[in-house]
Each structure stands twice: as structure tokens, then as C-alpha cells.
Amino acid sequence: MTTVVALLLVGVGSVAYRLLPLLGAARVPEAVSTAAGWAGISVLTAVTVRGVLSHEDDSIPWAVPVALVSVGLGLAMAVRGRPPLVVLGVGAACYLVLAATAGALG
Structure with a gap:
């Protein structure tokens, strides 16, 4: 609220x-x-x-760390002056790769 x-x-x-x-x-x-x-x-x-x-997702064992790393990577790209679509694409790709990896390991 x-x-x-x-x-x-x-x-x-x-x-x-x-x-x-x-x-x-x-x-x-x-x-x-x-x-x-x-x-x-x-x-x-x-x-x-x-x-x-x-962030909660039952299909991803470590949902919060995955989201944290993805947002952190996107923030690092934004600080370096990358365009917003590149920042979004890199963050989303990182999330997908880490979520798939965590799902395979978990």
C-alpha cells in the first residue's frame, strides 16, 4: 500500500x-x-x-537470486550508457538463461 x-x-x-x-x-x-x-x-x-x-516462481528453484543477477546486469549496462532496448534485451536474456540453468540443476 x-x-x-x-x-x-x-x-x-x-x-x-x-x-x-x-x-x-x-x-x-x-x-x-x-x-x-x-x-x-x-x-x-x-x-x-x-x-x-x-519475486516468486515455483518453476525456478532460486527465483530471487536469478532476478537479482538479471536486474544487476541490466543496471550495469544502463550505467555504461547502453540504449534501453539493449538493457532490456540483455537483462531478459540473462534471466532466461539463468532460469533454465537453475531449473535444470534443481
């Missing part, structure tokens, strides 16, 4: 941030821009971590 509240608050804040110039604000203060950026990144990080740590 707290994740939903955080997503809603950041979403409403994002819409308000984009509407400020239309409502007459000549310029949005730098502190507001910085806080909005960090709030968005924080919510995305929280949703990702929660999703990985609560």
Missing part, C-alpha cells in the same frame, strides 16, 4: 511540476527540479527492489 501511495504522490507532483509554467510561474526553482528528479528515481528504485526481492 505504501508503494501505491508513493507512486501517486510522485505522479501528482510530476504533473504539478509540468503545469507550473502553464499556470504563470516564470521559472521553476532549481531546488524543486532537483527534488523532483530524486523523488522519481527513488520511487523507481523502490519499486524495482521490491519487485526483485518478492
Whole structure:
């Protein structure tokens, strides 16, 4: 429930941030821009971590470590500046290979 509240608050804040110039604000203060950026990144990080740590799949013996390694590899690719489709493809391929390997071993 707290994740939903955080997503809603950041979403409403994002819409308000984009509407400020239309409502007459000549310029949005730098502190507001910085806080909005960090709030968005924080919510995305929280949703990702929660999703990985609560990942359950009965067909994969080690579902959480498989998801953790796959997301970590995707993050490493993103940090290196790879395009989003490459990051998604590498993370998905890593997940499929590790899931098949874990299923064969388990």
C-alpha cells in the first residue's frame, strides 16, 4: 500500500511540476527540479527492489537470486550508457538463461 501511495504522490507532483509554467510561474526553482528528479528515481528504485526481492516462481528453484543477477546486469549496462532496448534485451536474456540453468540443476 505504501508503494501505491508513493507512486501517486510522485505522479501528482510530476504533473504539478509540468503545469507550473502553464499556470504563470516564470521559472521553476532549481531546488524543486532537483527534488523532483530524486523523488522519481527513488520511487523507481523502490519499486524495482521490491519487485526483485518478492519475486516468486515455483518453476525456478532460486527465483530471487536469478532476478537479482538479471536486474544487476541490466543496471550495469544502463550505467555504461547502453540504449534501453539493449538493457532490456540483455537483462531478459540473462534471466532466461539463468532460469533454465537453475531449473535444470534443481
